[in-house]
Amino acid sequence: MNDPLLAIKNLTTSFRIADDYYAAVDDVTLTIGKNEIVAIVGESGSGKSALAFSIMGLHTRARIEGHIYYKGQDIVPLPPSKQNKLRGKEIGMIFQDPLSALNPLMIIGAQIEEALLLHQPKLSKKERRLAVIELLTKVGIPRPEHTYGQFPHELSGGMRQRVVIAIAIANEPKLLIADEPTTALDVTIQLQILELIKKLKNESEAGILLITHDLGVVAEMADRVAVMYAGQIVEIADIYTLLSAAKHPYTRSLLHSIPTSKESQSRLHVIQGIVPSLQNLPRQGCRFRSRMPWIDPSAHEDNPTMHEIAPGHYVRCTCYKSFHFPDQKEVNDTHVLS
Numbered sequence: 001m002n003d004p005l006l007a008i009k010n011l012t013t014s015f016r017i018a019d020d021y022y023a024a025v026d027d028v029t030l031t032i033g034k035n036e037i038v039a040i041v042g043e044s045g046s047g048k049s050a051l052a053f054s055i056m057g058l059h060t061r062a063r064i065e066g067h068i069y070y071k072g073q074d075i076v077p078l079p080p081s082k083q084n085k086l087r088g089k090e091i092g093m094i095f096q097d098p099l100s101a102l103n104p105l106m107i108i109g110a111q112i113e114e115a116l117l118l119h120q121p122k123l124s125k126k127e128r129r130l131a132v133i134e135l136l137t138k139v140g141i142p143r144p145e146h147t148y149g150q151f152p153h154e155l156s157g158g159m160r161q162r163v164v165i166a167i168a169i170a171n172e173p174k175l176l177i178a179d180e181p182t183t184a185l186d187v188t189i190q191l192q193i194l195e196l197i198k199k200l201k202n203e204s205e206a207g208i209l210l211i212t213h214d215l216g217v218v219a220e221m222a223d224r225v226a227v228m229y230a231g232q233i234v235e236i237a238d239i240y241t242l243l244s245a246a247k248h249p250y251t252r253s254l255l256h257s258i259p260t261s262k263e264s265q266s267r268l269h270v271i272q273g274i275v276p277s278l279q280n281l282p283r284q285g286c287r288f289r290s291r292m293p294w295i296d297p298s299a300h301e302d303n304p305t306m307h308e309i310a311p312g313h314y315v316r317c318t319c320y321k322s323f324h325f326p327d328q329k330e331v332n333d334t335h336v337l338s
């Protein structure tokens with residue numbers, strides 16, 4: 001088999017707090033192929049953005065251990081100058097909030113030209129302008145010449161996000177990282193932006209790492225899904241398997257907490273407690289254990305590892321075998337530690 005476009009191996013990203021380092025991304029292993037959308041899903045604080053920023057080389061003060069192979073080359077040890085060359089050219093990023101991703105004082109055209117200038121310095125002024133108009137057209141901006149001269153505040157949220165996407169794809173990256181690309185947008189606009197990302201992927205065959213906490217977005221977009229909890233990946237599966245046969249208690253709880261027309265009449269499962277803060281993460285045993293106290297402690301592994309339970313379907317810890325949602329008595333008998 002060919003090398004995947006991106007292969008993350010045993011990646012650990014730690015932040016220094018007071019006198020110690022704490023891992024926000026803990027021993028993550030994951031691949032992304034060409035023309036594949038891999039979604040990373042998890043609650044706030046689970047380490048999704050820390051993982052994305054590690055791939056982009058955007059952490060300035062974190063300790064990064066492990067490997068990130070891009071087209072077979074480990075990019076972790078590369079000096080900042082070489083990482084800069086990859087960033088924006090080979091690897092593009094769509095940020096969560098289009099307003100803060102754009103410079104409020106610069107017209108749209110100049111901001112996209114800036115991205116082109118960095119990696120294609122030989123383009124003439126006229127060629128650059130043409131390329132910008134082409135990019136604005138590609139991302140569905142209706143009057144590209146007009147938008148070229150506008151400032152970010154003159155555009156709607158959806159149009160701004162299209163501009164952010166135009167910047168991310170300006171140099172035709174082979175890998176696109178989209179960090180919650182629709183969170184800041186109205187629901188009606190969200191779908192248009194997701195459709196646009198999908199269309200661009202189909203045209204360019206880029207690999208996409210899509211970060212989201214929204215399982216609806218995952219269902220709409222992903223080929224494969226990695227579920228993150230407290231810095232670790234707890235389950236990886238293709239989208240069909242994940243939605244129909246998820247195994248890890250956290251994944252099942254996430255899926256069970258979505259209101260659907262059928263379920264909205266019955267009781268939804270509420271995941272009790274919160275993701276512990278970085279300093280308070282349990283570093284030993286199953287990290288989700290404290291949020292399912294009704295499960296017998298012997299169900300967990302002392303050092304949970306990923307088990308391949310079917311081809312391409314990985315689950316962390318053996319506790320999935322005995323997991324069930326609590327009945328009322330179990331809810332009353334146990335309280336959640338967090």
Ligand SMILES: Nc1ncnc2c1ncn2[C@@H]1O[C@H](COP(=O)(O)OP(=O)(O)OP(=O)(O)O)[C@@H](O)[C@H]1O
Nearest residue numbers: 015024043044045046047048049050051213277278
């Ligand atoms: N620069 C930093 N210094 C210290 N701690 C950090 C830093 N960046 C992130 N963290 C911590 O690392 C953990 C993971 O954060 P991260 O932003 O990656 O989560 P996330 O899953 O992306 O959440 P969200 O969906 O809210 O963006 C959190 O506990 C967060 O507080």
